[in-house]
Amino acid sequence: xxxxxxxxxxxxxxxxxxxxxxxxxxxxxxxxxxxxxxxxxxxxxxxxxxxxxxxxxxxxxxxxxxxxxxxxxxxxxxxxxxxxxxxxxxxxxxxxxxxxxxxxxxxxxxxxxxxxxxxxxxxxxxxxxxxxxxxxxxxxxxxxxxxxxxxxxxxxxxxxxxxxxxxxxxxxxxxxxxxxxxxxxxxxxxxxxxxxxxxxxxxxxxxxxxxxxxxxxxxxxxxxxxxxxxxxxxxxxxxxxxxxxxxxxxxxxxxxxxxxxxxxxxxxxxxxxxxxxxxxxxxxxxxx
Amino acid sequence: xxxxxxxxxxxxxxxxxxxxxxxxxxxxxxxxxxxxxxxxxxxxxxxxxxxxxxxxxxxxxxxxxxxxxxxxxxxxxxxxxxxxxxxxxxxxxxxxxxxxxxxxxxxxxxxxxxxxxxxxxxxxxxxxxxxxxxxxxxxxxxxxxxxxxxxxxxxxxxxxxxxxxx
Numbered sequence: 001x002x003x004x005x006x007x008x009x010x011x012x013x014x015x016x017x018x019x020x021x022x023x024x025x026x027x028x029x030x031x032x033x034x035x036x037x038x039x040x041x042x043x044x045x046x047x048x049x050x051x052x053x054x055x056x057x058x059x060x061x062x063x064x065x066x067x068x069x070x071x072x073x074x075x076x077x078x079x080x081x082x083x084x085x086x087x088x089x090x091x092x093x094x095x096x097x098x099x100x101x102x103x104x105x106x107x108x109x110x111x112x113x114x115x116x117x118x119x120x121x122x123x124x125x126x127x128x129x130x131x132x133x134x135x136x137x138x139x140x141x142x143x144x145x146x147x148x149x150x151x152x153x154x155x156x157x158x159x160x161x162x163x164x165x166x167x168x169x170x171x172x173x174x175x176x177x178x179x180x181x182x183x184x185x186x187x188x189x190x191x192x193x194x195x196x197x198x199x200x201x202x203x204x205x206x207x208x209x210x211x212x213x214x215x216x217x218x219x220x221x222x223x224x225x226x227x228x229x230x231x232x233x234x235x236x237x238x239x240x241x242x243x244x245x246x247x248x249x250x251x252x253x254x255x256x257x258x259x260x261x262x263x264x265x266x267x268x269x270x271x272x273x274x275x276x277x278x279x280x281x282x283x284x285x286x287x288x
Numbered sequence: 289x290x291x292x293x294x295x296x297x298x299x300x301x302x303x304x305x306x307x308x309x310x311x312x313x314x315x316x317x318x319x320x321x322x323x324x325x326x327x328x329x330x331x332x333x334x335x336x337x338x339x340x341x342x343x344x345x346x347x348x349x350x351x352x353x354x355x356x357x358x359x360x361x362x363x364x365x366x367x368x369x370x371x372x373x374x375x376x377x378x379x380x381x382x383x384x385x386x387x388x389x390x391x392x393x394x395x396x397x398x399x400x401x402x403x404x405x406x407x408x409x410x411x412x413x414x415x416x417x418x419x420x421x422x423x424x425x426x427x428x429x430x431x432x433x434x435x436x437x438x439x440x441x442x443x444x445x446x447x448x449x450x451x452x453x454x
Contacts, residue, residue: 011415014311018325022303022332026292029336 161223191257193217195239195272197281198249215239215280217254219261220269227268228261232277236260239272252281263287294335295342303332306349309416310356316411317360319400323367327359334359350426353416357408357427398449406441413438 195217217239219227230236239254252272256263265287272281294302310331314324334355342348399407408427412418418426424434 011308012312012315014307014328015325018311018328019303019307022307022329023300025329025333025336026299029333 161225191255191263191285191287193219193239193254193256193270193285194242195252195254195270195281195283196245196249197252197272198247199274199280213241214275215241215250215252215272216274217252217270217272219256219263219285220271222267227256227263228259232273233275292336292339294339295345295348297345297348299336302335302348306352309349310352312411312415313353313356313408314360316399316407317357317404318363323363324360327356327363330359331356350422353412353426354428398445401448402441402444405437406444409434409437410441410445 216233216237218232218237221227228236236259239252242251242253244250254270254272268285268287270283270285271279273279292299297305307328311324311328314327314331315321318324318327331352335352340351342351399410402410409423412423412426413420420435420438421431423429423438424431427434429437
């Protein structure tokens with residue numbers, strides 16, 4: 001058996017031809033190849049720049065869309081979030097601009113007149129704004145709020161057209177106000193309203209001022225809604241006293257169209273009332 | 289270009305000093321003179337093109353062996369040729385050693401029959417006089433792995449060659 005001598009392994013001798021060929025490598029390799037090896041890797045720089053650019057564009061788009069999507073609260077919508085007054089709690093009024101729902105003396109569909117008691121005074125007090133001409137009068141005659149408006153002497157009839165919320169209304173965006181026409185609509189029929197009544201007689205209450213000269217008028221359409229957005233003691237609702245009789249009665253005149261209100265063909269219940277909100281006279285008017 | 293130095297040596301000096309080492313590694317790996325020559329030339333081309341900074345001649349030699357092995361692996365993977373023992377026994381070409389000493393030829397013949405992983409370790413250990421740790425560093429293996437490969441290579445070579453060996 002042969003003995004294995006590992007040390008006998010010798011290195012291979014490289015042939016001379018190989019060495020000569022390898023010696024000619026420096027002369028054979030062009031300088032451009034060597035320069036290209038040391039060239040700056042442009043593709044790496046381009047790849048990095050593209051990544052940075054795409055990231056920057058994405059961030060910019062995100063910031064722009066986020067800014068455009070931010071919602072701002074309209075200033076007038078804050079009034080809708082104010083807590084309602086005591087009267088509004090009973091009738092659901094949230095602002096003076098919508099006294100239709102807050103007026104406890106609002107006429108029902110069958111035309112029954114409500115009482116002009118404490119509930120009526122309470123409703124008028126809540127409907128007064130800064131422009132009310134008789135603000136000083138109210139200061140002289142402060143009225144106390146009833147704990148329960150339904151505890152009046154007579155039951156209050158609430159117009160069924162609008163349901164009254166039983167809880168504080170949640171703040172919502174106010175509806176866009178409908179721009180009234182520049183010219184009041186003039187139906188074919190006349191809109192003049194006349195009423196003869198005594199200032200000494202109120203519709204169920206004896207609280208009145210005999211020498212009171214400010215008389216107002218408000219209208220309710222066939223569905224029981226108050227016509228007009230102005231407060232109850234706004235000049236837009238002020239009626240004229242055409243004449244005074246010897247027995248103390250007066251002839252009052254009111255034209256809603258002259259006052260800038262929008263009137264359509266309908267049957268209206270009009271109510272004359274004094275500065276304290278006491279009802280003086282009411283009747284039905286058909287406009288056609 | 290002629291002024292390039294590699295670990296303090298000129299290109300021609302490196303070629304003269306390490307040509308046999310690179311050639312042996314290529315032949316051991318490819319078992320074919322023609323293919324070995326291509327890898328031999330590619331190794332020195334890479335040396336000249338890359339011109340790395342070598343800390344010492346030992347570093348340079350290890351770098352050359354490593355590059356030669358990689359060139360051979362790439363060549364095999366590219367060509368997917370099955371090397372046969374007949375390629376070594378054919379008629380000698382120009383430049384090939386025409387005369388083999390009996391002992392060398394037998395050892396070489398037996399070495400070629402081993403698997404490449406044993407072949408490299410045995411060649412570097414016995415022909416290039418590398419230690420196990422140096423072989424592990426050149427081949428990128430764990431020293432224990434290199435030691436195991438060396439031991440198993442010896443056993444396999446002994447079986448192929450026959451006889452009681454060291």
